[in-house]
Amino acid sequence: MPKIPLWDLPELPKNQLPPHLYLQKTRVFCNNDAPTHTENIHYSGAYAALGVDNSLRLDEFRKNFKVKVIKLNEEDMEFDLIGIDASIANAFRRILISELPTMAIEKVLVANSSSVVQDEVLAQRLGLVPIKVDPRLFDYMSENDVPNQKNSIVFKLHYKCDRGSGERRTVYSHDLKWLPFGSEYVLPTESSSDSTSKPKTYTSFTSSQDSLPEFANNPITVTPGIIISKLGPGQEIELEAHAVKGVGKTHAKWSPVATSWYRMLPEVILLQDIEDDDAHKLVKKCPVNVFDIEDVGRERATVARPRSCTLCRECIREPGWEEKVALRRVKDHFIFTIESTGALPPEVLFTEAVKILEDKCERVITELS
Amino acid sequence: MEHGSYQDQSASTFSLADEDHTLANSLRFTLNQDPRVALCGYSIPHPSEARVNIRVQTTGDPANEVLKDSCQDLMLICQHVRSTFDQAVVDFKNNNGAENQ
Numbered sequence: 001m002p003k004i005p006l007w008d009l010p011e012l013p014k015n016q017l018p019p020h021l022y023l024q025k026t027r028v029f030c031n032n033d034a035p036t037h038t039e040n041i042h043y044s045g046a047y048a049a050l051g052v053d054n055s056l057r058l059d060e061f062r063k064n065f066k067v068k069v070i071k072l073n074e075e076d077m078e079f080d081l082i083g084i085d086a087s088i089a090n091a092f093r094r095i096l097i098s099e100l101p102t103m104a105i106e107k108v109l110v111a112n113s114s115s116v117v118q119d120e121v122l123a124q125r126l127g128l129v130p131i132k133v134d135p136r137l138f139d140y141m142s143e144n145d146v147p148n149q150k151n152s153i154v155f156k157l158h159y160k161c162d163r164g165s166g167e168r169r170t171v172y173s174h175d176l177k178w179l180p181f182g183s184e185y186v187l188p189t190e191s192s193s194d195s196t197s198k199p200k201t202y203t204s205f206t207s208s209q210d211s212l213p214e215f216a217n218n219p220i221t222v223t224p225g226i227i228i229s230k231l232g233p234g235q236e237i238e239l240e241a242h243a244v245k246g247v248g249k250t251h252a253k254w255s256p257v258a259t260s261w262y263r264m265l266p267e268v269i270l271l272q273d274i275e276d277d278d279a280h281k282l283v284k285k286c287p288v289n290v291f292d293i294e295d296v297g298r299e300r301a302t303v304a305r306p307r308s309c310t311l312c313r314e315c316i317r318e319p320g321w322e323e324k325v326a327l328r329r330v331k332d333h334f335i336f337t338i339e340s341t342g343a344l345p346p347e348v349l350f351t352e353a354v355k356i357l358e359d360k361c362e363r364v365i366t367e368l369s
Numbered sequence: 370m371e372h373g374s375y376q377d378q379s380a381s382t383f384s385l386a387d388e389d390h391t392l393a394n395s396l397r398f399t400l401n402q403d404p405r406v407a408l409c410g411y412s413i414p415h416p417s418e419a420r421v422n423i424r425v426q427t428t429g430d431p432a433n434e435v436l437k438d439s440c441q442d443l444m445l446i447c448q449h450v451r452s453t454f455d456q457a458v459v460d461f462k463n464n465n466g467a468e469n470q
Contacts, residue, residue: 042397042401044402044403045404055402055403056403058442066453069458069461072458072461072465081450085398087397087398088443088446094389094391347454351451351454351455354447357395358444358447361440361441361447362440362444364396364436364440365444368433
């Protein structure tokens with residue numbers, strides 16, 4: 001690059017970074033050997049020497065922040081969060097995975113289990129079955145609480161494989177039957193005391209759950225089709241499963257998402273015009289088909305699908321290509337994906353996650369004042 | 370819980386129980402973006418103890434006021450994210466409904 005005297009440099013507009021610093025601040029450079037400029041520059045006075053303010057102003061944030069929904073159905077969701085810092089996007093992701101409550105089976109009372117699956121393995125498998133119910137309708141059960149209709153859901157599983165049939169039978173998750181009245185098993189100590197009053201069971205429901213308006217025409221079910229065990233001829237499983245509310249950091253079975261992740265938007269820039277043979281070479285190099293060829297008198301390569309770029313760097317591997325193609329990531333553009341397990345739709349999960357972060361801030365504020 | 374001195378309130382360490390990187394890293398971001406903050410950082414003293422220490426040193430203002438304001442900022446950011454997100458979901462559902470017809 002030719003040397004330019006300082007006084008010949010063009011005047012920069014006030015409160016704006018010079019282009020190369022702006023690029024370093026907002027992009028990760030994916031070079032052939034290693035990515036550079038991966039850090040985020042948070043400090044408000046980072047560019048004070050240049051007369052540029054790096055502090056956060058909420059009106060600026062409000063102006064620049066955008067959400068774009070790409071895909072949405074009952075289970076999955078993909079959306080773009082534009083104009084937010086990684087630390088906050090990561091907070092949402094962490095909350096989604098480990099701090100949003102759901103209901104999951106915690107206690108299994110086994111009356112009879114003659115299958116080859118051991119009781120503890122069976123209980124573990126049952127625990128992981130997602131229960132399709134809104135956890136906001138239930139309370140947490142603390143150590144001294146008795147299980148009642150506000151903090152527990154009870155399921156029954158009774159499955160038998162007849163000896164005569166000679167076939168093996170598969171027990172699925174949808175064989176779990178919801179018991180809106182609570183446990184049917186009588187506590188052993190209570191059974192002999194007096195026979196007149198209703199015998200005490202493992203739960204103390206004061207009313208039936210299906211009398212609640214939310215469950216009246218909407219019985220609680222679990223995700224169907226999950227294999228729980230297989231029974232040989234003459235084997236039987238009879239048990240009750242008690243589900244309670246919990247969060248993912250205690251055990252992954254309470255996580256409301258299969259997983260949730262984000263990636264920064266890939267940016268593919270052609271630094272020079274790539275034409276004819278080189279264009280065909282470039283299209284062939286890319287395993288995910290990012291490039292296309294347009295015909296403008298000559299054949300010229302274009303970046304048609306930058307979003308599908310995985311930054312595998314195959315296109316810049318050969319010598320000489322790094323000068324032609326630049327691979328970058330946009331630091332404040334997140335492609336966020338949520339895969340729900342079915343308890344709540346993904347868009348509700350995200351708003352709940354944001355609410356939890358708000359609650360955390362509020363807690364700190366009240367603690368400080 | 371705050372650890373600091375009465376003479377100089379511009380520097381303090383705040384020890385938050387039952388919190389982790391989720392809140393601490395977001396707060397570090399909003400704190401660093403505040404021009405009144407000279408230095409801030411956080412640490413988790415031991416991985417099996419649910420606790421973070423957030424260090425705030427300011428250019429003169431009381432550190433706990435600055436931390437409170439940063440929490441407020443983070444809350445406002447969250448509220449804006451939530452309303453923008455809800456609007457985007459509604460728009461997406463409306464558009465898709467129109468396309469399906």
